[in-house]
Amino acid sequence: MTFSWMLMYQDVPDAELSQRNRLLENCLSMGSISRPNMNKGSLWSEWFGGKNARSSASIDRCRILFTLNTVGAGRGSTMLWETRPPAIHAQGPEPWTSEQETAATHLQRNLKEIDAMCKTGQIAARVQILVCEPIPGKWTDWMDSMLVSCGGKPAPIDAARATDNPYKDGIKVEERPSPVQVVVVASAATADTCHDLKSGFMEKRMQDLILAPPFLSGGDMKTRNPAVKTTHPDLVSSDDHDLYVALKWSSLVTIRSISGFLQASADIGAAALSPRNQKQLQPERGADGVTVSVSSAPSSPFLIPSFVRVSYVSEENSKVAKWRMHGDFFHPAAWEICKDSFDMTWIPDSLSGAGGVNGLCYSKRGDTAISRKLEEGEDCGQWWVYMAEEQMPTTPEVYANEITSPLVQGGSNFIWMLTERQRQEIVKQKICLYDNANNKSQKKCDASPQAVMPLGDLESFLINFTPNTALGKKHVTGRRPGYSREKEREQERERVRERKQLKGQEDIEKALFDYTIYPAALFRKDGTVKAARARDIVLTKSRDAQAIGPQTVKSSYYDVTITKPREATSAWCQAIARKGLCALYSDYFRTSTDGRCSEACGMKKNWSKIQLDHAD
8 A cells, every 4th residue: 555655646735746756766677678769659658648738748657568478377277267257346345365365356356456557657567467368358348447557458447437547548448459468378289288387388488578588489580689579569578568477377466576676676776787796806895705796797696586475275184284383363474485494685775765776875965964984984785685486386386387487496487577688688597598598508607597586575585375265275296396405304204203193193294394484584584694694603703602592793683582672673674674674665775874774684794783781
């Protein structure tokens, strides 16, 4: 709600205008350099110009393509497209529908979120629905009616009382293209494979449509320019876009996730452009094993913000919930990752300000709070979650991942985003790999992109799995999160077996080893503690081997005791960070002299010094 209010509210104070336009600025700076013709009389001007447009530049939009994978969408065992769509703009209360009953409710929720994005006046959205076979026109009409603010056709009962939307004063609805395009990605021969959730068929089609590499059509490549798409011109995805969002029908995309992704991408871009990062990392800065320098050099790691799905269903039975000591609560939790799936890294200069990719840590202005911090010897940047393992879903999706691996190492196949700049970099690497495979070239290709998430805005990268049925399912043996420590896990299980048999022993084993339920709050805690311990090891000059816990620096929020409980301010800062306000109000939290929330926002490298109590 906070994100929608910030972007939709028109009477924004002058002091907050820069922050309100941050999504659009970040999108344009990392989007396509080819902008639409916005001159008077052009289609873009007729769509978005209206009567109140101040200039052609004021009608520019962040052009987002949403590509939706609908394989597996249904009502029970019936394919969704063989059922009736929800009534269009029905009057009166709607009958209650279980979120597991039909995929239509999840599709509707996504379309409403996309419509709300268009209503901000900063986003122009197009939605590509990928299906295995042709679907009835009534479903296409229904999806179009859900996207009125994006250019869809409103139902007759709503047309007369239409509220403000970007197209209000523009071209007539009958004369503009629908924001929805249904694409049949399979032929009669491949339809069965397409419907098979283990085949990875639709995941591969999504990647091909968005990347559109020049070798896709086969034969000789006419161009090696990654900006040129070779897919059919009738496909909406062949047009120029600034941001691409690929998701499965069960994943919920929100304006918060898009805003967070763009800000995180701008932060990484700012680090890559930092003059300091173009030089070799100083030995004392890299000695901690967590500081990673990102630059524009080919050897630099290629980092792309990525997502993890979470579900709100608790454990599969009360006994397992009891033994896990979580209680039988309904908090968002991941099942595709665990504590061993990620490491923490500090990326210097990874803070971007207003005006697109604009590094704050090497700004020439000497009057900012960051400039003063640098003068005092403090590090500037932020902590990032660095995915060390691939995400491991349950069956059948885990098999789809093995056939069509995610574009980003450690990322998700079921919700991912790319800016146009990132898309072109990936296509360059794909062309190089294609040349090596076919021409036996010895050219060294760039490394594959690596998944990261900003610690300070972590919750914006946790995507709701809307059917909420993911938890409480066993992973396939050998294909579970924490696979890099599988041997140690088996040894731990054996030690449990060797102990005296307890009542409910099997339930204890199930809870500890068979099910992966990783609460979002625990994800943030583990990431914070990992980062704090890494710095504590480096900063502790003479370590006491008998001591337990941190010795030099600690997390002010998580490293507390019963006798010295945490103060209220750190709890407030945690609430701010978990709501995504560190990124939404980044101007304040990054540039003001108020550093009370710098830890919670992931911007304090050395955490809090441990104050020794001499009275003890």
